[in-house]
Amino acid sequence: MVAASFKFNIDGIEVEATEGQSVIEACDEAGIYIPRLCHHPELPPSGNCRVCTCKINGRHSAACVTPAAHGMVIENDTPQLTSDRRAVIEMLFVEGNHPCPYCVASGDCELQALGYRLGMVAPTQPYQWPERKIDATHPDIYLDHDRCILCSRCIRASRMEDGKTVFGFEGRGIAMRLNVDAQGGLGETQMAAIDKAASVCPVACIVIKRHNYQVPNGSRRFDKTPIGSDIEAKRTRRQS
Incomplete structure (x- = not known):
């Protein structure tokens, strides 16, 4: 049975969606980019980072966990939302340790790339300089807690895709951190370099x-x- 289709409006653009799609999924198909960080197209959504928050029918909602519906009116690309998203990215930078110039992920890092896209020149909040450790106990993977932004991608991938429970969160608020299910570190877990959890960070x-x-x-x-x-x-190709 074919899913029912309907239309909604985002920034004055009409988007066709199908029943069961989230707002971010429908916009991705239509070629309209909504900034995101915790969202990954191959994982269940979690709504952790709130970077994808849009104004939907007058209320602020995370696009990754909001089902698309007929007649929705959505604001995505506005100065206020850009400012709000930039503030979130800035907080992630100052709450961790992110030395971009010599980081192995520079140029391939979604946090860094969002900072550029959203016009972040330098954080306006004071750096926290947390003391975090590197877990290099695994023969093929290392875990650098300095860079972790608590997006939960690895947790979802390990549980939903790999059938394991390697990762989880412990603590609350500013004390929350990523943990592994072995006292001796990542090297004592079932984690493998070919796991989905190893490639979604x-x-x-x-x-x-x-x-x-x-x-x-x-x-x-x-x-x-x-x-x-x-x-x-995708949108450019459709218009040409």
């Missing part, structure tokens, strides 16, 4: 050893085109 928290710099600086995903360009290209 948007920053450089989970890094596969001996793979660093295989793609040189200047040739990485966001070195030449802004984040979201792949989605927006």
